Amino acid sequence: MPPKGKGAAKAKIPDSKPSEPQTVLQRAQQVYEATNPLEAAREQHGLNGLSTVERTAYINSEFVSTGTTDQLGKKAQKELWKQVNEASIPPRKLPKPKPEAWGKDKYGRNIAEYGLEQFHDRSDKILQLATLKLDSKEFRDTRYRASRKLKNGLTGESYVLTDEDIEAEKERRKEMAALMDDLYGEKMGSYSVDPAWDDVVPIPQTEPEGALAAIAYPEDYAESTSYLRAVMAAKEYSPRCLKLTEHIISMNPAHYTVWLYRFAIIQHLDIPLLDELTWLNEVSLDFQKNYQIWHHRQLLTDHYYPTIAGTPDQVKRFASSERDFMMEMLIEDAKNYHVWTYRQYAVRKLGMWDEDELRSISGMINQDVRNNSAWSHRFFIVFSNPAYATEGSHATEHDPAIPAEIVDREVEYAKEKIKLAPQNQSPWNYLKGVLVKGGRKLGSVREYTEQYVDDLGQDTEQVRSSHALDQLVDIYVEAGEKEKADLCLRRLGEKWDRIRLGYWEWKRTTL
Amino acid sequence: MFDEEVVPSTATSRTAYSLPIDPLYTAEPPITDDLISVTSTAQGNTVDQCLPLLKAQDNSIEYNIHGVPRLRRRKIINYLKLTLGQLPAPFVAADASRPWSLYWALNGMSLLGEDVSQYREGLCATAQHLQNDTGGFGGGFGQQSHLATTYAMILALAIVGGEEAYAIIDRRAMWKWLCALKHPGGGFQMSVGGEVDVRGAYCAAVIISLLNLPLDLSSDSPARAAGVTDLFAGLDSYVRRCQTYEGGISGKPDAEAHGAYAFCALGCLSILDAPHRIIPRILDVPRLISWLSARQYAPEGGFSGRTNKLVDGCYSHWVGACWPLIQASLGESASRQPEESPTLETHSFYDREGLIRYILSCGQDHSSRGGMRDKPGKRSDAYHTCYVLSGLSSAQHIVTTDTLRVEQVANVTWTVLPHPGDQIYDQEDLLNPTDPVYAIPQGAREDMMNFFLSKPGF
Numbered sequence: 001m002p003p004k005g006k007g008a009a010k011a012k013i014p015d016s017k018p019s020e021p022q023t024v025l026q027r028a029q030q031v032y033e034a035t036n037p038l039e040a041a042r043e044q045h046g047l048n049g050l051s052t053v054e055r056t057a058y059i060n061s062e063f064v065s066t067g068t069t070d071q072l073g074k075k076a077q078k079e080l081w082k083q084v085n086e087a088s089i090p091p092r093k094l095p096k097p098k099p100e101a102w103g104k105d106k107y108g109r110n111i112a113e114y115g116l117e118q119f120h121d122r123s124d125k126i127l128q129l130a131t132l133k134l135d136s137k138e139f140r141d142t143r144y145r146a147s148r149k150l151k152n153g154l155t156g157e158s159y160v161l162t163d164e165d166i167e168a169e170k171e172r173r174k175e176m177a178a179l180m181d182d183l184y185g186e187k188m189g190s191y192s193v194d195p196a197w198d199d200v201v202p203i204p205q206t207e208p209e210g211a212l213a214a215i216a217y218p219e220d221y222a223e224s225t226s227y228l229r230a231v232m233a234a235k236e237y238s239p240r241c242l243k244l245t246e247h248i249i250s251m252n253p254a255h256y257t258v259w260l261y262r263f264a265i266i267q268h269l270d271i272p273l274l275d276e277l278t279w280l281n282e283v284s285l286d287f288q289k290n291y292q293i294w295h296h297r298q299l300l301t302d303h304y305y306p307t308i309a310g311t312p313d314q315v316k317r318f319a320s321s322e323r324d325f326m327m328e329m330l331i332e333d334a335k336n337y338h339v340w341t342y343r344q345y346a347v348r349k350l351g352m353w354d355e356d357e358l359r360s361i362s363g364m365i366n367q368d369v370r371n372n373s374a375w376s377h378r379f380f381i382v383f384s385n386p387a388y389a390t391e392g393s394h395a396t397e398h399d400p401a402i403p404a405e406i407v408d409r410e411v412e413y414a415k416e417k418i419k420l421a422p423q424n425q426s427p428w429n430y431l432k433g434v435l436v437k438g439g440r441k442l443g444s445v446r447e448y449t450e451q452y453v454d455d456l457g458q459d460t461e462q463v464r465s466s467h468a469l470d471q472l473v474d475i476y477v478e479a480g481e482k483e484k485a486d487l488c489l490r491r492l493g494e495k496w497d498r499i500r501l502g503y504w505e506w507k508r509t510t511l
Numbered sequence: 512m513f514d515e516e517v518v519p520s521t522a523t524s525r526t527a528y529s530l531p532i533d534p535l536y537t538a539e540p541p542i543t544d545d546l547i548s549v550t551s552t553a554q555g556n557t558v559d560q561c562l563p564l565l566k567a568q569d570n571s572i573e574y575n576i577h578g579v580p581r582l583r584r585r586k587i588i589n590y591l592k593l594t595l596g597q598l599p600a601p602f603v604a605a606d607a608s609r610p611w612s613l614y615w616a617l618n619g620m621s622l623l624g625e626d627v628s629q630y631r632e633g634l635c636a637t638a639q640h641l642q643n644d645t646g647g648f649g650g651g652f653g654q655q656s657h658l659a660t661t662y663a664m665i666l667a668l669a670i671v672g673g674e675e676a677y678a679i680i681d682r683r684a685m686w687k688w689l690c691a692l693k694h695p696g697g698g699f700q701m702s703v704g705g706e707v708d709v710r711g712a713y714c715a716a717v718i719i720s721l722l723n724l725p726l727d728l729s730s731d732s733p734a735r736a737a738g739v740t741d742l743f744a745g746l747d748s749y750v751r752r753c754q755t756y757e758g759g760i761s762g763k764p765d766a767e768a769h770g771a772y773a774f775c776a777l778g779c780l781s782i783l784d785a786p787h788r789i790i791p792r793i794l795d796v797p798r799l800i801s802w803l804s805a806r807q808y809a810p811e812g813g814f815s816g817r818t819n820k821l822v823d824g825c826y827s828h829w830v831g832a833c834w835p836l837i838q839a840s841l842g843e844s845a846s847r848q849p850e851e852s853p854t855l856e857t858h859s860f861y862d863r864e865g866l867i868r869y870i871l872s873c874g875q876d877h878s879s880r881g882g883m884r885d886k887p888g889k890r891s892d893a894y895h896t897c898y899v900l901s902g903l904s905s906a907q908h909i910v911t912t913d914t915l916r917v918e919q920v921a922n923v924t925w926t927v928l929p930h931p932g933d934q935i936y937d938q939e940d941l942l943n944p945t946d947p948v949y950a951i952p953q954g955a956r957e958d959m960m961n962f963f964l965s966k967p968g969f
Contacts, residue, residue, distance in 0.1 A: 208637065341762060373817075498535050499807050
């Protein structure tokens, strides 16, 4: 409706050209003011600052915009519209711009405060992203059609997806990821940008409200475990899953589930043992304290052993390479419990009861005569050797099947090592273990043991090993010499091993 | 917790009349060998790091009249509270053991007398999130169920208590899952496809007994194919196969004796039957006692986990908690009335003073961080905080059992009371008692058991 009257209410309405807007919000504000001259004047001068005509026009326009004019009488309506027309109020007015209407950028800044150039730049990027998304959709559609061997309804040609298409899509995803990050701070992980993973819908971890000890996962970890959950649920055992497990293990080797899954993949794909071991050895050296690595290794050995069991040479070669790697690990930590436990398993599985193993262990004991793990392993390989040992004989009990010369040899070995450092408990424990296993009397080492103790209970008393004194207790008890045993126990509690007084005292009550 | 009147007077008495400390805890042992090796060097360094703390020479630490540092109870509670909150990115390494974090923090707080019921709701939500339909709890969301994390989660639920918490556990699925883990050799796999070891034996026994699960093996259990029909069948002989020539217990047959597995073995056996019956039947007890006793070193006072390894605060629990079970296996306390033999009643197989000195001097993280640790030079963590405190509680209390009267395993009554008389720690530093077998507050264990005892079948 064109205005009929004109020039009636111009006095205070700002008519000078406003200055160039600096920000998005300023520009919107100016457009708003241009379509709302009365409102702008009121905001600037207040209602009382307007002329009577302006004030009337303003109030009328406000009233008209409420849409309740039909509640007035006919006459009043007519008068109202007349005044409105005369005031030439713009027929449409924009709402007042709200600073939050443009949203925030990834830094939390209101986009309304952007400079105009910056804003155009952003708009361009949004457009660019939209285009890329369309192209990407096209790619996916084509791939879908190609996989179904569909034909183009118009041309009759088959849909094909070339390597170039895939490469182009990879590039496109990278651009999209960069734009998503730039515009919204949304990181597209390495899996979501990889077309090879498009068919997987990741299962993200959502913490329930109030969850305890929740971890703020790095994005990389959160994304890859989301894909892990998805492929595990789908029971997928493929090369890409193998790579995924590798990635997760590199971030958290204690993730036992991923290890078990990895082994299942290896079985399905029949991955060559050497390939897996090469990778595993590196991981093992990187994560010394890890538990899962060694169980994985055991599963691998169990899995492959049947394929080499018929060829003793191959078994021997494998055993020897396993030993080499374990020795490499034990250089870092000679008492690594997981490595030793695997070693005991490997000896049984691969039949490593040979001289090489014994020599290897002797070498380790020579390096550190206090390395109890090595002593413990020695006991195992000597006294569980199926060539002579009784199957299932307990470590703490006599096995009559052990040849006497082996018992002799080990007794001598322990004695010789005790001499190097008599206060070292490892060979003492070993000696006792050998004697019990061999069914020998403890008295058979009485003289040897007494060497380490002089003039017990006298002023000139000398004790070079509290473990010798401990062993003498058992030797004297066996010989029925209770008083001597009691004296040893008293001297242990009073002087030579006081921290164990409670134990020595209890033992006295058992004499 | 700290009575304002007590603290200043203790501080004054410390400076005025501090008592001499037995050189057992402050001087090199009477015999050392000259031969140097990697082991002796590491041992020497550890002693060097412990001695200034044991000698009460650090002026920044508040010692009592016995030269023992005060337990920084508030600090430790606050430290544990932090570990239940949102954890930063480096904790990704703990992503497969979340239930452990929960158990360590909640058990530690319970020992310190902190009310943990405020965590019930959060714990229930977390537990539901980690439970699998196929039974058991995973280490994290979407992870396979694992015996260790299931054990930890059930203990955590027991600690906060309440039917709402108990009701979360799907017992039928749990039973089916345990049947799948049962190994024909008697032991348990830690997870489907996982390793078999003594931890599994203990965790399974704890879970089965707390939840009152049926012992019959399901028809599809792989162990059934090998002729095993009972969840507990062959478990004791599996444990037996883990005793080594040293007398201690290894994680698996053929391996080296290790303190943590000793507790798992004894705990498992004490659930299968009354300790005085089953432990001497299964294990060579005198050799086990000898080995356990050799775990304590002087001057440190703490326990090591293996022969010729270093002391570590966590063995205050793993080794320390073996002693009440050993004592019960000997039928000692039950066969003698306290008034007849008061000395034996308080007789200890190990040096309590030494262990308590180690824990409060070397096992506390004296920095502003708080919490408990492995040894001086190491930072505190939730694992060590839980087990060092558990060991301290065990050292502060006497356990007696009614072993001779009972025939039923569930009826073994363990009485845990504070050691009477003067102690080297201040009365305010006395912790709450802990259950000798289940390593949670006794009341929490009883409540959960009673709840499930009323639910035979599913």
